[in-house]
Amino acid sequence: MRGTRPLVVVAAALMLAVPATVAAQDEMVDVSGTEFTIFGAPTGVESDAIDGFLGVYNAENGTNISFAGSDDFESQLRIRVEGGDPPEMVFTPQPGTICEMADEGHLASLEDMGFDIAEMEANHSAYLVGLGECADGKHYGVPWFTNYKSIIFYHKPTFEAQGYLIPETWEELISLSTQAVNDGFTPWCQGFGSGPDTGWPGTDWIEDIVLRQAGVDVYEQWYKHEIPFNDPRIVTAFDTFGELLFGEGFTLGGAENIDGVDFRDMPGPIFNDDPGPGCLMFKQGSFISNFFETQPQYEDGESAEIDVFAFPDIDGNSGALGGADTILVFNDSPENIQIVKDWITPDWLCTLASSTGGGVAPYGGHGVAGVERLPGHKDTDPQCMDSENAKVFAAAVTSALDANGLAFDGGDLMPSAVGQGTFWTGMVDFAQGKSAQDVADEVEATWPEE
């Protein structure tokens, strides 16, 4: 964070020095009749919700924008860009790839599209906007919606029946897990499977641990490669995760098999009734509730079956880890720019947020029940969310955006050979018994030279 800020200030100052461009952006461009397909990673119900959102936008503005999602989004985008057939625009959860494409001249910068950087930084946090800042000092990513990762889902009825307390430190989390095993439960569901991207769910654990155990400064140095990946503090983080992953009876189905469990199927066992939940806890980003087989009930203020608690502190440190999907614009036609500007407003984020828009969305919700997306604009009303959990996350995220305190998923900021390659496969190797040191050494060996 700290490294990017002075540059951002310079860029913002430059923007203010050219008032003509700033004034020009207030005019609304007529977007009706615009037709293109936006490309992104979501599939299944998540993609239905994007379709629902676009349906509302199209109806409101007379556009004809559709969505194509792919599990293999990262590779497919590369192939299309290298092949000279880039999409009009995409949204990606991986800001680490932005500058690779921007440096090759494929993307339109926020400066050239007439965005007010200072205003963007105020609304979407300087940190998120700064993630898209590339070698030429311009910004290439428009933060859209977010997710919140520093949370652990748990089976509330069992916790209440057994009198388990919400763990506030890592030690308490481990001793709670041991307690659960002694009481005849399997504490953890883990699932690293994700098709060609298998392994990434494991990286979130390491990131949350590094952020707390080694602190936010080391966390930043780590993903910027100012310290090597096999730094002793990172190896320690792997071993800390190992305490939980390899604890006797801790992991449902055995740690060595979890690469065979798709992260979307991972929550499944917690909903088992007979003879009881298959596991009591799992960690995943806030979006995972989109894949719940049964929706938790919230009527009359009743407590949910599945609730969440914050990722426990380690060595007294806490943190807020999240992710953001970022829009990248390949074709900066005036209509496309206007569309992006519309989408990142609190009003449209409210439509994107949930099925009904919480009843407060000016244009209504996206209409796909159970799919919720956290806002990427600090002024979005948390009431836009449908579920109580999501309202809490939305409030946490919007205040984190306001305070510039949302740390990004480090793996997604690393170069693709690591962040989408060896860090992912390394997590699978680790789960199958390779030592923390060996995994970290191998990832370090594949870090591309600057």
Next chain:
Amino acid sequence: MTTPLSSPEYDSTSEGLDPTSPARRRFTKAVTVLAIPTLIFVFALAVQLSKDSDIPKLAQVAVALLLGVLGIWALYWAMDRAVSLLPARWAVRARPLVFVGPALLALTVFLVYPATHTIIISFFDNGSDVFVGLDNYSTILTEDKYQRGIINSVLWVLAVPALSVAIGLGYATLVDKLRPRTETIAKSLIFLPMAISFVGASVVWAFMYYFRPEGFGAQIGLLNGILVALGLDPVNWLNQEPWNNGFLMFILIWLQVGFSMVILSAAIKGVPTELQEASRIDGATEWQTFRRITVPMIASTIVVVWTTVAITTWKVFDIVAVMTGGRNGTQVIAQQMVEEFFDFRRFGIGAALAVILFIAVIPILVVNIRRFQAQEEMR
């Protein structure tokens, strides 16, 4: 196609010698000389227009087809006329070049250029900026994961063609003894998988090997379903190093046996029955007849099938990418090449892997073509 091409050729000779109408000749000359640049301009314009997304897709397809067929015909026609304008002595020499030229040009643009370019960037760093000599090759030959890829690829090339040919040959020999109707049915059954794409077959086999850890629901994979029904523990097939490589190879064998069986069966039918009967009269057993008569007689077919399957095997990418993504020690060269090039954007390493694959295929290709030619000459 032959008629329109040959008629102007015929015309040209008679017309070229016709001194009676100089005005007409001059006109034809002008048309011919203008036709070639005009056609090239039209092609360029069409390519430019096809990038315009405002034109409906169907219209684009129609124009492309029309230009592709008629345009190429017109280009050949115009070039033939142009050749006819040359003095007769030169025209004879130039004509074959004119006809083979476009094909050579296409070969250069779509095959020679990319291959040369790949070889060149394999000597550059991963951003294709700095010349690094053989660094990429030494990285591949020394780093553990690439070594694994090369070793696995070699294992694939040793196992898959051998087993495909062995099973195909055995099956072809056995069904040869059946009644014609039964033989057709038996052969069709083995041949069916040939119709499935590699990715399709991988999806089918993903459900064969499907594994769920305990607690994540019932086993829906066939193999684990059988194991559980027999009271045994399910197995995470694709995590069993090094056996998982064998499980993946089996998919390719399943796909290729049909091909080798059909070709070998045809070859077996070509072995003269007199020879086999003579050997039987001399007291040879079935095995001896097979070993000493049939196999030597079809040896060149076996080599052609073997090498064809071997080349397919070197290039295998789809099965590994779909089933395991190269995890758990299942990486192969072709899959690593795609991963390095498109996922990790390490162009140097990716290109070097492509070159290694290219070099590995060459000797097999040479044997394949030589044998094929030898076989053709025997006919």
